[in-house]
Amino acid sequence: MKILVVDDEKDVQLLFQQRFRKEIRTGVLNFVFAFSGEEALDIMKTMEQEAVLILSDINMPGMSGLDLLEKIRKDFEQPPPLVMMVTAYGDEENRNTAKRLGADDFLTKPLDFALLKSKLTTLK
Amino acid sequence: MDTAKEKELLQTHQYWVASFMEDSSLDELDSILSHDIMGYGTTQDEKIFGREAVKNIIEIGRQQRRLFDNYRYDLEIVKKQISKKSDAAVIIAEINVSYSIDRNETLLPLRISTVFYYDEQWKVTHWHGSLGVKTDGDTWHQNEWQCEKERLQKLVDEQTAKLKKSLENLKATQSQLIQSEKMASLGELTAGIAHEIQNPLNFVNNFSEVNTELIEEMQEELKAGNTEEAISISDDIKENQKKINHHGRRADAIVKGMLQHSRNNTSDKEATNINALADEYLRLSYHGLRAKDKSFNAKLETDFDKSLGSVNIVAQDIGRVILNLITNAFYVVKKKKEQQKEGYEPTVSVYTKKKKDTITISVKDNGNGIPLAIKEKIFQPFFTTKPSGEGTGLGLSLSYDIVKAHGGELKVETHEGMGTEFTIILPNTEITKK
Missing domain, CATH: 1.10.287 (Helix Hairpins)
Structure with a gap:
């Protein structure tokens, strides 16, 4: 399964590559990175028929994480990707909206990488 | 006697007296004054020559009257004589002035004799003003008039000191x-x-x-x-x-x-990346608003001109202007969303543009727009449409001053019901290419 990480903070890519360097090296986890909702949609189009987990930030300039979630749920039915949303601490409103729009799981910022690792590796 | 001319004479006389006694319009004054007009006054041995001197004494009288309460006067024409050819006339008029200062009522009888000549219209060529007789039968003396003048001067000084203090x-x-x-x-x-x-x-x-x-x-x-x-x-x-x-x-x-x-x-100007500055303040104000009201969401659109490098500005001042415009934009789209829940997507756009001589930073909203009636007032200090306690009414006024201080302009374009766009136009002082 490919994991598509969506965040407008470009250093998130390096951070994930470092945090999960062992898992990446051994091929346990396979990451793809997008820096905006729009880019994420483009990447999704190239990965049709693949199993994908999307890990997306909400607050992004342009298309927000919630907009992306809505589009994903509408346009990518087969197979429906898993979507995990990253919300700011205490942002219940966005969490509820994401839940309503069909998010599968939530993570709170700052990311707990140990927790994320266990979630990602048990998903397999 | 030519009755039309006589009527005209009385009108000119009335206008002439009113110039001294009321805050009437002085637009026609030049046309009724002979260019070599002369006047004499017995109160202080005044001698007045020429139109400018007349205007000057009229203005002094107007300033003094502002200190009076219950000011009024009545005019009685004592004598009126017109030459046989109707080309010259003399009018002697008595004017009873009354006013009060600090509830002290003063009655001041004046006498003005005016000589007119006819040259396409009646013109004043000579006049004589004097203090008349007091109601108790006594006459006004020069020192009495001097006291009155000093009293007025003291009052003017006091008022000036008060004004300075305030x-x-x-x-x-x-x-x-x-x-x-x-x-x-x-x-x-x-x-x-x-x-x-x-x-x-x-x-x-x-x-x-x-x-x-x-x-x-x-x-x-x-x-x-x-x-x-x-x-x-x-x-x-x-x-x-x-x-x-x-x-x-x-x-x-x-x-x-x-x-x-x-x-x-205030700080000095420094090389500042306008795009980064605008982006930073857009994020800060959006998150600030979202922190106060979690249910609020708006679409943010940005279009930054990538060719725009660093510009010499007082970054925190221009930042404050950008912040103010963006905060206002969020405020209006939020208000509109509260009124109109369905089919409205609150949108705030920020974009920059580089032109030959200028750079512009625009903040656009799709709120309700600014009604024409208040569009003129929005840059005035203390003008606000927000409920009391929510806005100081200084945001746009300060913004305007800051942009002006940079040699720029702050422009607004608004369409009622459609939205508003504020544009900061700054002189292009670009120093380095990005």
Whole structure:
């Protein structure tokens, strides 16, 4: 399964590559990175028929994480990707909206990488 | 006798007397004064020559009258004589003036004799003014008039001192208000700042943790004698260290910016990346608003002209203007969303453009627009449409002053029901290409 990480903070890519360097090296986890909702949609189009987990930030300039979630749920039915949303601490409103729009799981910022690792590796 | 001319004469006389006695229009004055007009007064032995001198004495009278209460006068024409050819006339008029100062009523009888001649219209060529007889039968003497004048002068001086004092108070209040406006906008920023600092701080923490792990791994590799692997890991550590530094400085810059924002003194101009500045304040104000009202969401659109490099500006001042415009934009789209829940997507756009001689920063909203009736007032100090306590009414007024101080312009384009676009136009002082 490919994991598509969506965040407008470009250093998130390096951070994930470092945090999960062992898992990446051994091929346990396979990451793809997008820096905006729009880019994420483009990447999704190239990965049709693949199993994908999307890990997306909400607050992004342009298309927000919630907009992306809505589009994903509408346009990518087969197979429906898993979507995990990253919300700011205490942002219940966005969490509820994401839940309503069909998010599968939530993570709170700052990311707990140990927790994320266990979630990602048990998903397999 | 020519009755039309006589009627005309009386009109001219009335206009002439009113110029002295009322705050009437002086538009026609030049046309009724002979260019070599002369006047004499017995009160202080005045001698007046020429139109300008007449206007001057009229103006002095008008200023003095502003100190009077219950001012009124009545006019009685005592004598009127017109030459046989109807080309010259004399009118002697008695004018009873009454006014009060501090509830002391004064009656002042005046006598004005005026000589007119006819040259396409009646013109005043000569007049004589004197103090008349008091109601008790006594006459007004020169020293009595002098006392009256001194009394008035004293009053004028007192009023001037009072005005000076209140002007000083106003100035002090103004600088306090400017400071409170700055602090108010700082309050709007705080939540945004917290959010913006959180991101770099997370990176600092995360990369530090990764480095601790990497150092342990590197030590293991060294113990096992795998020098090459250890070097490779040390490269990663170095890279991460740079990131820690970068994000640390980013958080530092945000805190510094916040401190600068609240500072009272003005700073020098410095090379500033306008796009980064606009983007920073857009994020700060959006997160600030979202922190106050979690249910609020708006679409943010940005279009930054990538060819725009660094421009010489007082960054915190222009930042404050951008912040103010963006905060206002969010405020109006939020209000519209509250009124109109369905089918409305609150949108705020920020874009920059570089032209030959200018650079522009525009903030656009799709709110309700500004009604024509108040469009003229929005840059006035203390004008606000927000409920009392919510706005100081100084935001746009200060913004206007800041942009002007940069030699620029702050323009507004609005369509009722459609939205508003504010544009900051600054002279292009670009120094380095990005």
